[in-house]
Each structure stands twice: as C-alpha cells, then as structure tokens.
Amino acid sequence: MEPSSSPLVPDPGPDPVLSIDTGAVVLGLAAFTASDGVPVLAAACASGEIPLWNAETGTPRGSLGSHLGPARVVRADGTSYLVTVSTDRSVRVWDADTAGYLGGVQVNDVVQDVALYGHPSARRIAIVTGAGALRTASVDSPDVVGESSVADVTAVAAHGGGLVIAHADGLTVEAGGSRRHFAAPAGIRLMAAAGNHLATCGVDDALVLRNLDTGEKVRRLSGHTTTVTALEWIPVANGGHLLVSASDGGTLRVWDPDTGAQTGVFAPSGRISALTSFTAADGRQRVVSAGPDGIVEVWDPLHPPLPRLGPVLTRGFGDRTATVDLLGRDAFVRTAAELLRPQSTTDSDVGPNVLTVEGPWGSGKSTVLELVKARFPTTVETGPGERLRVWQADRLLRRPPVGRPTNDVPHTGSVVATFNPWRHQSSEQVWAGLAKCVTKAVEEALLPDPDGRERHWFTSNTARIDRRHTQRELWKRIRSPFLTVGVLGLGLTIVAQLARLPIPLPWLVTVPAAPLVLGLLHTAKRYLWDRASAFLPGELFAGPVSMAAASAQPVADPYYNARSGYLYLVQHDVAELLLDLEQRGLQLVVFVDDLDRCTPRTTAEVFEAINVFLSDALPRTRFVLGLDPVVVASHVDHAYRELAEAEVVAHPDDPSPGWTFLRKLVQLPIRLPRTTADNVTRVLDAHLGPVHRSAPDVVEEPARPSAGSTPTASATTGGEPGTGSRLPAPVVEAVVIAIERHPAVRDYLHRRLTAQPEQSIREEKRLINVWQFYLRALAPLDTARACHLVTIAELVTRWPAYQHILRNHLGNLAAAKDDDLAWGTALAKAQFKHAGAAANLRALLNDCDARAVVALAERLL
Numbered sequence: 136m137e138p139s140s141s142p143l144v145p146d147p148g149p150d151p152v153l154s155i156d157t158g159a160v161v162l163g164l165a166a167f168t169a170s171d172g173v174p175v176l177a178a179a180c181a182s183g184e185i186p187l188w189n190a191e192t193g194t195p196r197g198s199l200g201s202h203l204g205p206a207r208v209v210r211a212d213g214t215s216y217l218v219t220v221s222t223d224r225s226v227r228v229w230d231a232d233t234a235g236y237l238g239g240v241q242v243n244d245v246v247q248d249v250a251l252y253g254h255p256s257a258r259r260i261a262i263v264t265g266a267g268a269l270r271t272a273s274v275d276s277p278d279v280v281g282e283s284s285v286a287d288v289t290a291v292a293a294h295g296g297g298l299v300i301a302h303a304d305g306l307t308v309e310a311g312g313s314r315r316h317f318a319a320p321a322g323i324r325l326m327a328a329a330g331n332h333l334a335t336c337g338v339d340d341a342l343v344l345r346n347l348d349t350g351e352k353v354r355r356l357s358g359h360t361t362t363v364t365a366l367e368w369i370p371v372a373n374g375g376h377l378l379v380s381a382s383d384g385g386t387l388r389v390w391d392p393d394t395g396a397q398t399g400v401f402a403p404s405g406r407i408s409a410l411t412s413f414t415a416a417d418g419r420q421r422v423v424s425a426g427p428d429g430i431v432e433v434w435d436p437l438h439p440p441l442p443r444l445g446p447v448l449t450r451g452f453g454d455r456t457a458t459v460d461l462l463g464r465d466a467f468v469r470t471a472a473e474l475l476r477p478q479s480t481t482d483s484d485v486g487p488n489v490l491t492v493e494g495p496w497g498s499g500k501s502t503v504l505e506l507v508k509a510r511f512p513t514t515v516e517t518g519p520g521e522r523l524r525v526w527q528a529d530r531l532l533r534r535p536p537v538g539r540p541t542n543d544v545p546h547t548g549s550v551v552a553t554f555n556p557w558r559h560q561s562s563e564q565v566w567a568g569l570a571k572c573v574t575k576a577v578e579e580a581l582l583p584d585p586d587g588r589e590r591h592w593f594t595s596n597t598a599r600i601d602r603r604h605t606q607r608e609l610w611k612r613i614r615s616p617f618l619t620v621g622v623l624g625l626g627l628t629i630v631a632q633l634a635r636l637p638i639p640l641p642w643l644v645t646v647p648a649a650p651l652v653l654g655l656l657h658t659a660k661r662y663l664w665d666r667a668s669a670f671l672p673g674e675l676f677a678g679p680v681s682m683a684a685a686s687a688q689p690v691a692d693p694y695y696n697a698r699s700g701y702l703y704l705v706q707h708d709v710a711e712l713l714l715d716l717e718q719r720g721l722q723l724v725v726f727v728d729d730l731d732r733c734t735p736r737t738t739a740e741v742f743e744a745i746n747v748f749l750s751d752a753l754p755r756t757r758f759v760l761g762l763d764p765v766v767v768a769s770h771v772d773h774a775y776r777e778l779a780e781a782e783v784v785a786h787p788d789d790p791s792p793g794w795t796f797l798r799k800l801v802q803l804p805i806r807l808p809r810t811t812a813d814n815v816t817r818v819l820d821a822h823l824g825p826v827h828r829s830a831p832d833v834v835e836e837p838a839r840p841s842a843g844s845t846p847t848a849s850a851t852t853g854g855e856p857g858t859g860s861r862l863p864a865p866v867v868e869a870v871v872i873a874i875e876r877h878p879a880v881r882d883y884l885h886r887r888l889t890a891q892p893e894q895s896i897r898e899e900k901r902l903i904n905v906w907q908f909y910l911r912a913l914a915p916l917d918t919a920r921a922c923h924l925v926t927i928a929e930l931v932t933r934w935p936a937y938q939h940i941l942r943n944h945l946g947n948l949a950a951a952k953d954d955d956l957a958w959g960t961a962l963a964k965a966q967f968k969h970a971g972a973a974a975n976l977r978a979l980l981n982d983c984d985a986r987a988v989v990a991l992a993e994r995l996l
Contacts, residue, residue, distance in 0.1 A: 153433035155193045161425035165211035166413035167231045174413040179206035212251045220246045238277045252293035261291045294328035317350025329368035329376040336363045354395045365410035369420045381407035404430045448873040451904040456501040462814045472510035487802035491760045494807035497897030500761035523590040528667035532606040535597040547720040552576035557732040565740040577712040589676040612670040613661040621651030679708040713754040723756045731766035739774035768793030810894040826881045827872040883922040901932045926983045949985035
C-alpha cells in the first residue's frame with residue numbers, strides 16, 4: 136500500500152464491484168461497448184495477448200489476438216475501434232465489434248504513447264515515439280503514416296475531435312485545423328483531457344490541473360506520495376468531470392477539479408499500471424484498475440468513502456469534577472438548590488440543615504455538589520471600604536466598639552464555603568481548617584475590598600489584644616526620625632550655651648527648631664493620613680490573632696495557633712462573622728466533600744465540628760455532605776468503637792451505631808441513582824467526542840437503460856470521456872476520524888462498559904486512560920486491534936487484584952471458556968477462588984476474540 140506522510144492509518148477501503156484474475160501482467164486497459172450493449176474490457180498483457188471480458192460480470196469474451204512481444208497499451212474510442220501497442224514496436228487497429236484485425240504499422244521505434252482522436256467517421260491515431268516524433272495515421276489506413284511538425288513530443292491526449300500534445304516547448308492543442316500553443320514545463324509524461332480541464336503529470340510526479348482554454352495552471356493536487364502511473368476522467372451529473380489518478384504505491388484517488396478536493400480513496404490489490412472507465416448497465420460510472428499482479432478490479436467511484444482511521448486524540452482524564460450534568464441528575468440538583476435557598480422570612484428553621492449526597496465510589500457525588508454550588512450567586516453587593524488610618528486605629532485602641540445590632544433580618548441570600556477534610560489529619564487541623572474556609576468565604580462575600588477587610592479584622596482583634604501596649608507601639612512607630620534629630624540639635628544648643636561657644640544666636644535656634652518642626656509635621660501626616668497597617672503587625676488586619684501579634688511576633692503556622700489556644704479565637708470570630716452575615720440577610724452553606732476518603736478520626740472530628748455549628752450558640756449554618764454512607768458509617772464505628780463493642784444501637788433498623796449517628800445528623804439524605812446505559816452513551820460522547828456516523832448515500836440511481844438502447848463507454852487514459860449517463864456530483868469527502876470515534880470501536884467500548892456489574896464514571900475514566908495508553912504505545916492500529924485493547928484495558932482495571940493470575944493463566948482460561956468442566960479445571964489450576972469475578976471474566980472472554988486478546992496480553996501484561 137502507498138505509504139502516508141502522516142500517522143494516519145487507512146481502514147480497508149470499499150471493496151471492488153468486480154475482480155478478475157487475468158493470470159498475466161496487465162500493462163494497459165481499455166473499455167468499449169459491444170453491439171449487444173454489453174460493456175467490454177480489453178487488457179494489454181505482458182504475454183502479448185489482448186483478452187476481453189464482460190465488464191459487469193467478468194465473463195471472458197475471447198481475445199483480439201496477440202502481438203509478438205508484450206502488449207503495452209490499448210486504446211478504445213468507445214464503440215468502433217481498438218488500438219494496441221507492443222514492445223515489438225508495432226501498432227495494430229482492431230474492430231471493436233468483431234475483434235477482427237484491421238491493419239497495423241511497424242513504427243521501428245519505441246512507442247511512448249498513443250491516442251485515438253478525430254471525428255467518429257474519420258478516426259485517427261497519434262503515435263509518440265521514443266525519439267519524440269509525433270506520427271499520425273487514419274484507422275482505415277494505419278500503414279500510411281504522416282509525421283507532425285511538432286518535435287520532442289512526450290505525451291498526447293484526445294480532446295473532443297482534436298489532440299493535445301505535450302512537448303519540450305510546452306503544450307499544443309490541435310482542433311479543426313488550427314493550433315494553439317501554451318507554455319508548460321517540459322517532461323510531461325501523462326495527460327488526460329475532459330471539457331476545459333487538462334490533467335498532467337511530469338517527471339517530478341506533480342499532478343497538475345490546467346485550463347485548456349487558457350493553458351494556465353489552475354492548481355496542484357497533493358495526495359499521492361509515490362509515482363503517479365495513470366489518469367482517467369469520468370463524467371458527473373452537473374456536466375463536469377471527476378479525475379481519477381493511480382499510483383505506484385497502489386491507491387486510487389478521486390478528485391473534484393473545481394475545488395481540488397479529494398472525494399474518494401480506494402485501495403486496489405497492488406501496484407496500478409493502467410486505468411479505464413465505462414458506464415455500467417445501471418447507468419453509474421465504473422473505474423477499472425489493473426497492474427502487474429494481473430488482477431483487474433472494477434470500482435464505484437462514488438461509493439461513500441470509508442473514513443480514514445486517525446490516531447487517538449484523548450490523552451486520558453484526571454479526577455476533576457465535571458461542570459456539565461451528563462448523568463441526568465438535573466432534577467436532583469435543582470431540587471436540592473431550592474431547598475437550600477433561604478426563604479424571605481426571619482424563621483431560621485425552614486428546610487433541612489444537613490443534606491447528604493450519597494453514592495458509592497465514582498458515582499458522581501462531587502459533580503452533583505459542584506452543580507448545586509453553581510446555582511448560588513457568589514457575589515454580595517457591598518460598597519467600597521474606607522482606609523483605616525492611624526488616628527482611627529488609635530481611637531479604636533482607646534475606645535473599642537461594644538455590642539452589635541440584633542435586628543431580625545429576613546434571609547435573602549447565601550454565602551457558600553467549601554471544605555475538604557481529607558487534606559487535614561489531626562483534630563486541631565480539622566477544626567482550624569474548617570474555621571479558615573468559613574472565614575475566607577465570608578470575607579470574600581462581605582469584605583471583598585482590602586480596606587474594609589483590614590478595618591473589620593482590626594476592629595475585631597482589639598477585643599483580644601493588649602490595647603495599651605499596642606497603642607504605645609503604634610505611637611512609637613509613627614514617630615518621625617526628624618524628631619530625634621531635633622532633640623539632638625536641642626542638646627547641642629544647650630551644650631554650646633553652657634560652654635559659651637561663639638555661635639550666632641540664629642544658628643543656635645535654627646539647628647534644633649528645623650528638624651523639630653519637620654518631625655512634628657511628618658508625625659502629624661502619619662497620624663492623620665497614613666494607613667494603620669503600615670505601622671502595626673499585619674496579622675492584626677488579616678484575621679483573628681493571638682496576643683503574640685501585639686508583640687510584633689509573626690504567626691505563620693495556623694495549626695500552631697490552633698494548638699496554642701487559637702481555636703477558641705477562631706470559633707469566636709466565626710460566630711462574629713456569622714452574626715454579620717445574619718444582619719446582612721445571608722446564610723452560610725458549607726459544602727463538605729470526600730468524607731469517605733478521610734481517616735476514621737478525621738471523619739468523627741468533622742461531624743463534631745458540624746454539631747458545634749448546628750448548636751443554638753451560632754447563627755444558622757447549613758451543610759451539604761458528599762459521602763459513601765457505608766464507608767462513613769464504618770469510620771464512625773471505628774472512631775467510637777466503645778459504642779460498637781457495647782452494641783449500643785439506638786435504632787432497631789440500623790446494623791451499627793455509625794448508621795444511627797448518620798440518621799440523627801442528616802435530615803435529608805439524597806441517594807444518587809445508578810448509572811444506566813444511556814448515561815454511559817452521554818458520558819462517552821462528552822469525553823471522547825461524538826461517534827462518526829457516515830452520511831447516508833442519497834444519490835439517486837439513474838434509470839436502467841431500456842432494451843435496445845446502447846450504453847456508451849467512456850474513454851480511457853488519453854481518450855475523450857464518453858457522453859453516456861452522467862454520475863451525480865460528489866457530495867461526500869473522505870474524512871479522517873480519531874480511533875475512539877470509530878463506530879465499531881465506540882460500540883464495543885460502550886458494550887463493555889455497560890456489561891460491568893457496577894457502572895462508575897471514575898472506573899470508566901480509568902479504563903479509557905489505560906486504553907488510550909495502549910493505543911499510543913502500539914500505534915498504528917486498526918479497528919479490530921483497538922477493540923482488543925478495550926478488553927485488555929478492562930482486564931487491567933476491572934481485576935487489578937488478579938493480575939498475577941491473568942499474567943500466567945489467561946491463555947488457559949480463554950481456551951477453556953466454552954466448556955464448563957475445562958473452565959473449572961483451569962480456575963482450580965490458576966487458584967482463582969472468587970466465583971463472582973470468575974463468572975464475569977468468563978463472560979468477557981466470550982464477548983471478544985479471546986485468541987487475539989491473549990496474544991496482545993502476552994505482550995502487554
């Protein structure tokens with residue numbers, strides 16, 4: 136097959152309509168219509184024979200006879216004449232209807248090319264010799280040869296009633312006794328003309344389209360990567376034509392000359408040396424190819440082109456939550472958001488306080504939490520904050536504010552916080568982490584302006600620091616260095632007076648007075664204008680602090696603060712923030728995810744923290760938890776094992792205290808439904824892109840010719856296309872699709888995912904990750920091997936605990952899958968003791984090409 140310059144791997148193209156094994160090397164082809172209306176193929180064979188076949192059935196119809204040497208070229212004018220050329224340097228003319236020999240000529244030179252042209256009643260032969268001479272003769276008297284004045288000819292092609300000649304000086308078009316000359320590169324070796332199109336191919340293998348009316352180059356057709364060996368035009372319904380090109384690499388390509396688009400690619404059995412075409416009995420055009428392997432193949436050029444199989448595009452998936460609902464949970468998301476949304480009432484007991492989104496590992500809990508969270512606005516309208524100046528901080532340190540308004544304000548909005556408990560280990564870390572995430576969320580909602588945030592935290596912190604000490608530090612830091620210089624100058628003045636030094640009085644006054652005045656003005660400017668945070672520890676303005684901040688000792692580790700009494704301060708400030716939220720008509724909603732990833736102690740600490748928030752001491756806070764209740768209940772049992780060992784179960788329907796704990800804490804458990812086959816389809820489309828579906832062939836078949844009518848064959852290479860039934864214009868271009876979007880591959884992938892007993896989106900991602908890795912490692916691939924690799928990926932991801940068994944015994948298990956006794960023996964030998972896993976493995980082996988999968992597994996597992 137013709138190699139490709141890209142990593143694209145062509146799937147096997149459409150099968151030929153007909154295949155004929157001639158048993159000889161075929162060097163030339165021609166098609167014509169016999170008197171009985173049957174399209175006939177003539178092949179020039181290396182044996183010298185010219186056999187004939189019914190072009191639609193492949194039935195032999197005799198032969199024209201034979202040359203003394205190998206026949207190289209055969210040309211037909213459609214209905215009347217055939218011309219053959221041999222390496223014995225002879226050109227012979229035959230009656231197309233009777234296969235009778237009409238005459239010939241001995242050229243005495245190598246025949247480079249030949250064409251049949253002229254009016255049907257006065258057909259002529261154009262012969263190009265190896266020396267570049269152009270000789271012409273009438274088919275009625277082929278032995279009477281004339282020589283054209285055009286020299287250094289390399290190729291000829293019939294066009295209408297005239298002839299197109301390629302020579303060293305360019306192109307010449309002869310028609311109706313006139314000649315037109317066009318510039319063109321020398322060395323053109325292949326030509327085919329139709330309408331106002333001329334296709335040429337030179338020694339550089341550039342396939343070029345030219346306008347025959349002007350001789351100008353229209354475009355270059357790029358696609359073949361090996362030598363172009365034959366050209367053929369076929370008519371289409373709109374009065375135009377399609378160009379068919381063949382290559383030494385063994386591909387047929389169909390081109391639209393008006394756009395340069397490639398509309399089809401076909402893969403014959405081997406190298407192609409000859410092309411022709413004819414109109415079949417169904418009115419559709421056919422293209423015929425042949426080559427040294429002796430196989431003549433008939434193709435439908437408007438067969439919908441099969442897509443070319445491209446490399447895998449997906450690079451795998453992580454564990455990030457989705458932003459689009461792919462599992463049909465929108466009703467759950469909408470309802471949960473409505474229940475969490477506050478009502479316009481001062482009653483704080485409206486709706487559940489704790490909701491859980493429950494499901495097993497990989498069921499999409501995190502995605503549902505994110506979708507619910509996205510339904511809450513994240514911004515609160517607040518005005519710009521006012522900078523906290525030094526004089527204002529000084530006043531707050533002298534007289535801190537007391538009390539706060541306690542008006543009942545209806546809840547009209549929500550502030551959302553997200554807490555990830557699995558990032559924390561110790562109980563102090565859990566409490567401090569939860570307080571920190573709540574503080575950050577409320578800050579971003581109520582205090583988005585840095586100035587307002589500084590003012591709020593400084594005001595709050597004045598209640599817990601040594602205000603007098605901090606005030607002294609503030610005055611010490613705003614004091615201008617010019618005051619020090621002024622005091623020093625005053626001391627020097629006093630010393631000078633006591634020593635009765637001869638210094639003028641103005642200098643004695645100016646030296647201390649000037650820096651003192653500057654120092655006073657500078658200090659006043661700092662006190663009245665500058666930002667207070669420039670002179671006090673930054674922790675006072677960034678959050679709740681301990682006494683250490685007042686002594687300018689940085690507090691860098693929040694977990695250290697939690698261990699040193701910081702926890703109480705944080706709790707206190709969280710309460711203050713929640714009260715601020717309440718006065719703004721806002722409630723706090725905390726989303727807690729991945730509780731089932733935490734340790735038992737961390738899980739218990741999170742629940743204890745939630746209980747504190749749910750107490751009457753704090754304004755109402757609502758929690759949405761994502762968890763697997765089986766795992767979390769087990770964690771609670773482990774954390775409070777004393778209760779479990781004492782068999783203290785408050786509810787008679789609960790198997791352990793952990794379940795009763797969840798029953799008491801959670802007011803609304805939302806159980807996610809299991810994933811269905813339809814969900815898998817949507818997820819695959821979202822992750823891998825839509826499946827490529829070939830457009831249906833909407834081409835209307837031309838009416839079958841009636842009895843007595845004579846279909847007209849098209850011309851061969853170098854001849855003029857016939858005027859028979861026209862093909863519909865091509866509307867489908869060959870496409871390249873990623874291997875994961877191929878219908879056969881996607882169908883098998885979907886079948887395997889839906890066959891798993893517990894369908895999980897995370898498990899699907901794991902399988903696709905392994906699959907795409909193997910696709911890349913073994914590229915290029917065909918669709919069959921891509922499906923086999925789906926099975927390999929399922930073996931790896933579905934049974935990771937049994938990889939040591941599959942590595943050594945998969946072949947024996949696959950061989951025994953059809954026999955119950957042999958299967959049991961193979962399981963015993965492999966020591967595969969899990970009956971459920973063994974049954975699922977057997978079902979998988981029965982749903983695939985087990986032998987091919989085992990062969991791949993020996994390489995990969």
